[in-house]
Each structure stands twice: as C-alpha cells, then as structure tokens.
Amino acid sequence: MKLNKASISFRIGIAMWGDKQVFEALLDLFDRYPGATDDLAFFTSHTHPPLPADVIVERAGILKLRISAAKERGYGAGINILATLGHHEENLPHSIGSDYPRMVSLEGALCRGVLCPNADKTYDYSTQVYTALALAEPDFIWIDDDVRLHGHAPIVAGCFCDTCLALFRQRSGVDYTRESLSKAFNDAQQREKLRVRAEWMEHNRATINRLFAHIEKTVHAVRPRMPLGFMTGDRFFEGYDFAKWAETLTGPDGIEVLWRPGGGFYDDVMLAGMTMKSHDIGRQVSVLPDSVVCIQSEIENFPYQTLKKGRVLTSLEAASHIASGCTGAAFNILAMNPVFDQTAPFKEHEPFVEKMAASRPFYDLLVSTVGRSAPQGLYTGWTKNSFLASNIAGDWLTGNIWEDIAAPGREMFELGLPAAYRPDAAQVTMLSGDSVMALNDGEIRQILSSGVYMDAKALGRLNERGYGKLTGFRSIDFICEDSIERYVDHPMNAGILGALRDCRQSFPGWMKPAAVLEKTNDDAQTVSEIIDYADDVMAACGSGVFENELGGRVFVGGYFLWRFIQDLPKVTQLKALMRWLSRDSIPAYVSSFHRANLWARDIGADAPAVILINPNIEPAEGLRVAIRTPRDAVNVFDMQCRKTTLGSTQSDGHYRLFELPAVGPWEMRLVV
Ligand SMILES: [Zn+2]
Numbered sequence: 001m002k003l004n005k006a007s008i009s010f011r012i013g014i015a016m017w018g019d020k021q022v023f024e025a026l027l028d029l030f031d032r033y034p035g036a037t038d039d040l041a042f043f044t045s046h047t048h049p050p051l052p053a054d055v056i057v058e059r060a061g062i063l064k065l066r067i068s069a070a071k072e073r074g075y076g077a078g079i080n081i082l083a084t085l086g087h088h089e090e091n092l093p094h095s096i097g098s099d100y101p102r103m104v105s106l107e108g109a110l111c112r113g114v115l116c117p118n119a120d121k122t123y124d125y126s127t128q129v130y131t132a133l134a135l136a137e138p139d140f141i142w143i144d145d146d147v148r149l150h151g152h153a154p155i156v157a158g159c160f161c162d163t164c165l166a167l168f169r170q171r172s173g174v175d176y177t178r179e180s181l182s183k184a185f186n187d188a189q190q191r192e193k194l195r196v197r198a199e200w201m202e203h204n205r206a207t208i209n210r211l212f213a214h215i216e217k218t219v220h221a222v223r224p225r226m227p228l229g230f231m232t233g234d235r236f237f238e239g240y241d242f243a244k245w246a247e248t249l250t251g252p253d254g255i256e257v258l259w260r261p262g263g264g265f266y267d268d269v270m271l272a273g274m275t276m277k278s279h280d281i282g283r284q285v286s287v288l289p290d291s292v293v294c295i296q297s298e299i300e301n302f303p304y305q306t307l308k309k310g311r312v313l314t315s316l317e318a319a320s321h322i323a324s325g326c327t328g329a330a331f332n333i334l335a336m337n338p339v340f341d342q343t344a345p346f347k348e349h350e351p352f353v354e355k356m357a358a359s360r361p362f363y364d365l366l367v368s369t370v371g372r373s374a375p376q377g378l379y380t381g382w383t384k385n386s387f388l389a390s391n392i393a394g395d396w397l398t399g400n401i402w403e404d405i406a407a408p409g410r411e412m413f414e415l416g417l418p419a420a421y422r423p424d425a426a427q428v429t430m431l432s433g434d435s436v437m438a439l440n441d442g443e444i445r446q447i448l449s450s451g452v453y454m455d456a457k458a459l460g461r462l463n464e465r466g467y468g469k470l471t472g473f474r475s476i477d478f479i480c481e482d483s484i485e486r487y488v489d490h491p492m493n494a495g496i497l498g499a500l501r502d503c504r505q506s507f508p509g510w511m512k513p514a515a516v517l518e519k520t521n522d523d524a525q526t527v528s529e530i531i532d533y534a535d536d537v538m539a540a541c542g543s544g545v546f547e548n549e550l551g552g553r554v555f556v557g558g559y560f561l562w563r564f565i566q567d568l569p570k571v572t573q574l575k576a577l578m579r580w581l582s583r584d585s586i587p588a589y590v591s592s593f594h595r596a597n598l599w600a601r602d603i604g605a606d607a608p609a610v611i612l613i614n615p616n617i618e619p620a621e622g623l624r625v626a627i628r629t630p631r632d633a634v635n636v637f638d639m640q641c642r643k644t645t646l647g648s649t650q651s652d653g654h655y656r657l658f659e660l661p662a663v664g665p666w667e668m669r670l671v672v
Contacts, residue, residue, distance in 0.1 A: 003371045006363035007294045007328030008318075008356070009039035011080055013336040014059075017042050017066045025345045027073050033357035037331070039076035041142055042066060044133070046336045047091035048146060049113035050083040050100075053128040064136040071139070078140035079133050084126060084215070087146040088153050089113040100125065101163065105155035106182050106397060114152045116159050117207050118167055126211070127218050134222035141219060142229040145262060145298075147211065149204055150237035150397070157237055157397045159207075168203050172196075185396040194437070197388050197396060205239035212248045220251050229258030231298060232284050236401055240384035242287045250291070259288055260330055262298030265317070267308035271666070272414070274317050275597045275615060278324040279409050279419055282375060285325030286421035287384060290372055296330040297321035304335050306348050311355040312666060316613070318359070319639070319668050322366045323599040323611040324375060324419065329363070331356060362639045362668075369672055370601040370609050376587045377418025377600055378578065379426030380408045381435055381447065389437035404433035407562045408453075414615065415571055416590020416625075417578060418600040425602070427451055427582035431458035432562065441465075449550035451581030456515030456558040472524035472546025473556045477539075478513035481505055482532045485514075485542055485559045487569065490527050492545065492576045499569035500531075503560040515558025517541040527573075530559060545580070553581045568593055584628070584654050591626040591657060598625075603672075607631050610671040614663040621662045625671060626655040634658050637670040 010030075017023045030037055042063055045051050063079060070077035085103070086095070089112050101119040103111045115122040133141055150157040158164075160178050169175055176184065184196040212230075219226060228249045232242065242259075249257045261284035265277040281297055288295065299317050301309040318329035333352055339345040346353075382405040391399025408430035413419045420426045423443070428451035436444065436458050444462065448470045454462075456475045463474055485501040487493040505511055514530055516539035524546040530539035543557035555577055565574060571593060578586060587600040587608040595616055600608040607629035614620040627634065632648040636658075648656040663669055 003293065003327055004368050006322065006360070006367040007296055008037050008360065008363065009041050009076075009296055009328070009330045010037045010334065011041045011043060011330055011332040013043050013046050013334060015046070015336055015338045016334055018062070022339050022345055023066055023069070027070065029346050029350060029353055030075065031073065033353050035360040036353045036357035037075065039078065039139070040070050041078055041080040041140070041330065044079060044081045045083060047095070048083055048088050049086035049090055049092065049095040050115060050125065051094070052096055053125055056129045057132040060132040060136045063133070063138070067136055067138055076139045078138035078142065079136065080142040080144060081129065081133060082144050083146055084143055084211075085117055085122070085146050086114040096125065101161060103152060103155065103158035104161035105158055106160045106178055108160075108178055109155050111152045111155045111158065114146070114158070116161050116163060117149065117211055118159065118164050123214055126215055130215055130218045131222055134219045134226065137223070138226065140227045140229055140258060142231060142258065142260065143215065145231040145233055147208060147230070148233070148235060148238055149207070164207070168200070171203055172199050186394065190392065194388055198385070201237070201239040201385070201387060204237065205241040205244065208238060209241065209244055209248050212245055216249050216251045220253070220255065224253065225255060227256040227258055229260060231260040231262055233262050234280050234283060234402060236387035236390070237397070240287060242284065243289050246289055246292050256294070257292050258294045258296070259292050260296050260298055261285055261321075261326065266300055266302045267305070268310055268313040269308070271313070272615065274313060274320055275413065275613065276406065276410065278320045279406070279413060281321050281326060282324035282419060282421040283382060286374065293327060293372060295326045296328040297326040298332065299329050300332045302332070304333070304337070311352055314352060315355050315359040316666055316668060318363060319366060320597070320613060322363060322370075323668070325421070327367050327372065359639070361641050365637060365641050366611065366670060369670060370603060370611070373601045373603050373609075374422065374425040375418065375420050375599045376425045376427065376602050376608065377420040378409070378412065378428045378430055379420040379423060380405050381429045381431045381439070383438060383443065385438045386435055387438070389434045392434045392437050401435065404435040408432045411563060411565050412574070413597060414595050415566070415574060416594060416596040416598045416612070417575070418586060418588060418598050423447070427585045428453055428578055431455070433457045434461060436461045445550070448548060448554070449552040451553050451583070453555045453577070453581060455561040456517070456556065459556050468520055470548040470550060470552065470554070471556065472519065472521045472548060472554055473517045473541075473544060474520050475515040475558060476518045477516040479516060479530060479538050480511070480513045483514040483530045483538055483559065484532065485528045486531050487528050487573065488526055490525060492527050492573055492580065494576065496569035496572050501560070501564065501567065501570055503564045510563065512560060514539070514542065514560070517544060517556060517558050519544065521546060523547065527555070528559070545577075553583070555581060566595065586628070588625060588627045590623060591652070592622060592624040594620050594623045596620065596623065607634070607672070611668060612663070612671070613668050614665060617665045619662040619664050622659060623663060624649070624657050624659045626652060626657050627671070628654050629656055632656055634671050636660055637672075639668055
C-alpha cells in the first residue's frame with residue numbers, strides 16, 4: 001500500500017485536558033502550527049496502576065466533551081488508556097481496591113500496582129472501563145504498554161498466581177506449583193527446560209491474546225468501526241506474538257489496528273541511545289502484518305523534563321524510527337503537571353510544537369518514499385522465541401537475552417552498514433552468545449546456507465547441536481590475558497595486512513576471554529591470529545572464514561567481535577567481509593571511513609531508498625555511499641526537503657558510489 005504521508009499524534013495528559021480553559025489554549029497552540037499533529041490521544045490518568053472504574057467512568061464523561069471539541073477543530077481525537085493491567089506500584093492509596101487479584105511472581109510475591117491478566121475480576125474491570133471509554137465517542141483507543149508480563153516492579157515477571165497456574169495446567173497437563181515450575185524452568189535438563197519454557201511462552205501469548213479478544217469485543221460492541229491501537233516494547237518474555245495480537249484486535253470485521261512501538265530513550269545525554277531505540281523499534285515493526293499501516297513510534301521525555309531532551313534530537317528521533325520501520329510518531333512530551341503559568345500556559349512546550357510542525361514535511365517525504373518496506377541488511381538472528389535461551393544455564397526470568405540480540409548491532413550499525421530486523425530481509429545474520437539456542441533446526445540451516453557472522457559462543461552452541469560440518473571451526477581454548485588481534489595475509493585484509501587491534505583485556509570493564517579457534521575443514525581459512533605484547537603468537541587462528549556445502553559463507557571470530565570495532569583497519573576488514581559473506585547482495589553501505597547509521601529500504605525499484613544519520617558532533621565530509629544499482633544518479637534530500645541531484649563518482653562491481661555533500665551533526669539524509 002502506498003502511503004502519502006506520515007501519521008503524527010500528540011499524547012495529552014489530564015493536566016492539559018482536565019481544565020476547559022487550559023484545553024482550549026492547547027487547541028489554540030496546535031492551531032498556530034498546522035501539521036504539528038494529526039491526532040490528539042488523551043491519557044486516562046497520570047499514574048500507572050488502574051484507577052477505580054467509577055473514576056474512569058467520570059473522566060470518560062469529560063473526555064466526550066474534549067473529543068468533540070478537538071474534532072470540531074479538525075483533529076482526530078481518541079483515548080490512551082494508561083492502565084489496563086497497570087504498571088509499577090504508584091499511587092496505590094487512590095488506585096483500584098485490593099479485592100482485585102494482583103500479578104504474582106514466581107516466588108509468590110505481589111506486584112500491588114498490576115492486576116492478574118487472567119482473573120475474572122480483571123475482565124470485569126476492563127468491561128467497565130473500555131465500555132465507558134468507547135461511549136465517549138473517540139476516533140480510536142490506544143492500549144498502553146502496561147499490557148505485558150515482564151518488568152513490573154517490584155517483581156521480575158508474572159503472572160504465577162493460582163488462577164494462572166490452573167490455566168497452565170490445562171495446556172501442559174502437569175500440575176505445577178510455583179516451586180516445581182521454577183525447577184522446570186531453571187534446573188531441568190536443557191531439552192526439558194527449553195520445552196517447558198516454550199510452553200510457558202505459548203501460555204503468555206495466549207494470555208494477552210485472550211485479554212485482547214475481550215477488549216476488542218467490548219469496544220466494538222459500543223463503537224463497531226473504531227480502531228484499537230497497542231503500544232509495545234521488545235516483548236520477548238510475552239512471546240512477541242504481535243501478528244496474532246494485531247489480528248485479534250482487528251476483530252471479525254477487519255477494523256484497522258494501530259501500533260506504537262517504543263523503548264527507553266528519555267533524554268539526550270547519551271545520544272546513541274536514540275538509534276539503539278530505533279533498532280528496538282525496527283524489531284517490533286518487523287513482526288507486524290502488512291495490514292498494520294499506522295505505526296507511530298513512542299517519543300518521550302518521561303518524566304517530562306523538557307531540558308533533558310532537546311528539540312533537535314526529539315525531531316530527529318521521529319525520523320530515525322521512521323527509518324527503521326515506523327510510519328509516524330506519537331509525541332508524549334507535554335507536561336503531566338498542572339499548568340504553572342496561566343498567562344503563558346505552554347511557554348515550555350511551544351518551541352517543541354513549532355519544531356515538529358517544521359519537521360513535518362520531511363516525515364511525510366520519508367513515509368511516502370519508504371512506506372511499509374522492510375529494511376534490508378544485517379540481522380541479529382532474533383526471533384519471537386529468543387527468550388527461550390535467556391540465561392540458559394541459570395535463572396530464566398532474570399536473564400538478559402536483550403544483550404545477545406542488541407550487542408551485535410551496537411557498534412556495527414554505526415559503521416554505515418545497513419540494519420535489518422527479520423530473516424527474509426537479511427543478507428548477513430550476526431549470531432551472538434546463546435541466542436542460537438532459541439532457533440529451530442530449519443532456522444539454523446537457513447542461516448548457515450546464507451551469510452553468517454558469529455562469535456565463539458554461538459559457534460560452540462551450533463557445534464554442540466551437530467552443525468560443526470557447516471561452521472568449519474571449533475574453539476579449543478580461551479586466552480584471558482594480553483591478547484591482541486593481528487590481521488594475516490588474506491583477501492579480507494587487503495590494505496591492512498599486519499595491523500593490530502588491542503582491546504586491553506586487563507581492563508576490568510571488559511575482561512573478555514579470546515577464543516583460540518581451530519579449523520575443522522581444509523577449506524576453512526584464517527583471517528587473524530592472536531599475539532601477546534612480545535609479538536609471540538598465542539593462537540594461530542583467532543578468526544576465519546569458511547564456505548560450507550550449503551553454499552553458506554561463514555565468518556567466526558573469537559576476539560571482541562562486537563566491541564571496539566571502529567578503527568580504520570577493522571572497519572575496512574568488516575566491510576570487505578560483509579560484502580563477501582553476502583555475495584555482494586547488501587543493498588547499500590557507507591564505503592568511506594565515517595561513523596554513520598544507515599537503513600536501506602527495498603522500495604521495489606532498481607535501487608533501495610537509503611536513509612542515513614551522521615551521529616557525530618562534526619559534519620560528515622566526503623561521505624560516500626555505495627548503492628547496489630545500475631543507476632548513475634541519485635537525489636539527496638536534507639531535513640528541509642531540499643533536493644540535490646548527484647552523479648556517481650565511480651563504480652565497484654554491482655555498486656555505484658555517491659559522495660554526499662557535507663551532512664551536518666545529527667542530521668539525516670534521504671537518498672533515492
Ligand atoms: Zn495471575
């Protein structure tokens with residue numbers, strides 16, 4: 001489907017809509033900046049646990065008036081219910097009564113701010129509040145990201161109450177107690193452990209799906225054509241079943257579903273957090289069906305500290321998330337507190353609204369160019385089952401599978417190499433740590449028959465599972481001190497032969513053992529060796545490449561594969577490697593030595609659309625993009641939508657090279 005513009009909303013707290021005068025001033029503010037927003041989404045509360053149903057019913061009465069007033073001014077207007085289940089323990093004295101069953105941890109502890117997702121009383125509560133909200137005649141209702149089962153403080157995960165365990169008994173046929181279930185997750189034999197974990201993740205998928213089926217029925221009974229939206233983050237423990245949940249929310253009549261992917265990036269103190277969040281969001285979007293077209297990224301400065309995240313980053317953030325797959329943005333950057341100065345109620349926020357209106361043409365240009373096309377390139381091997389492998393040797397629920405999934409991209413995606421989020425859009429898969437334990441044999445064979453770049457831990461896991469013939473290497477030892485990587489005579493090291501990379505193993509922040517590799521096939525080739533500070537060889541093979549019988553091209557590295565990879569020799573080698581691994585099928589990358597974020601979107605033409613960010617505080621000069629295309633001219637758009645037409649400076653195999661005019665600090669360019 002061709003989209004002709006972005007979809008933008010602002011989320012509005014009670015402080016902004018509760019008082020009629022303040023609300024009118026808010027509408028005046030948006031009227032002054034046409035295009036800043038299409039929709040207003042009104043929060044039902046500003047604290048996260050569920051409020052008593054009668055409070056929500058009363059608020060819905062006022063919201064009906066506000067929604068009508070906003071629509072009169074030409075805005076789409078709907079409701080963002082902040083608490084369906086609830087989140088954290090906040091404002092408990094004024095929240096829903098303790099007679100509503102709460103979420104329970106595997107140890108039997110309560111989260112007093114969150115309801116059990118399967119309790120009858122939770123369903124009764126949703127019937128009451130969702131009916132009241134639908135009666136306010138909203139254009140849409142957003143379900144917030146409290147509908148999740150992991151990350152509600154003070155517990156780690158839920159729900160393991162007796163009701164939920166009884167439901168699981170119907171699925172598993174086993175009468176688990178919390179104690180025996182904990183043993184099954186954490187202490188059983190690996191095969192059995194993975195089986196029970198998988199069963200519990202199916203149970204989690206079904207828990208959310210059942211609740212959504214109930215919400216869908218409830219709201220569409222009152223307002224049959226009204227879209228529902230859902231806000232997510234990376235939902236690994238919940239089973240990442242976005243496609244199924246979207247299908248359920250659409251209901252039997254095929255009503256539109258909206259999506260709001262999110263993640264934690266609340267201030268611009270650590271700027272790289274913005275693009276890391278774009279990759280989190282790219283994963284979330286990658287599993288949505290094509291029928292979901294309105295995908296607004298969450299943009300927040302929570303807890304609403306305006307100086308913590310400036311206008312430039314706020315504006316760029318929306319564009320960055322569009323680059324990784326969204327088709328719009330939802331700004332949650334206005335105050336939640338009552339207006340301090342009645343004479344100038346939005347003094348603090350008006351510059352942001354002005355900036356978003358100014359950015360709007362660029363958002364529209366991005367979305368109308370790339371639509372719902374998938375980013376193509378390097379994929380981190382995650383799937384909706386990845387959480388199975390979380391802390392495979394220990395406590396399942398506290399494991400950090402996110403690290404295995406995010407680490408490969410953290411520095412690699414700053415090298416101007418393109419990020420992809422799903423296997424069918426991958427030219428190279430990057431495998432790290434235990435995450436491969438969550439892959440099934442079909443998925444592994446698929447990965448090993450294409451381009452794959454993996455660390456020693458992933459190698460060990462694959463060999464354990466019987467794939468040694470396809471990997472070409474094994475680890476035979478580990479070196480914990482003084483190891484340095486040296487590039488040996490190999491085509492991947494053209495121009496960098498003999499260069500060193502010393503990641504300083506003795507520094508406590510990153511003491512990581514280096515694997516000593518051994519070739520298990522005569523066709524495997526060494527790319528680097530490991531030496532010490534006296535130039536003595538500690539490992540004859542520290543990394544290498546192998547082409548297996550499936551035609552898959554494999555790189556295995558045992559030395560700091562994901563970190564400290566940003567010096568010239570390593571970057572040169574990595575780009576050569578990625579081209580070799582992918583058989584020159586990567587759609588685009590930055591071929592000059594620059595730090596840059598890049599997404600290549602397959603828009604069905606004979607060239608991808610390329611979106612890139614200069615994530616530096618100096619301008620990027622002489623930045624060259626290699627694009628796999630027969631075309632010898634491209635158009636480059638800056639964030640003001642100014643167009644420059646460029647001819648190719650040279651070609652390199654299937655690629656044409658284009659040197660961009662200087663890209664300013666933290667600016668984006670669209671190349672088509
Ligand atoms: Zn429960």
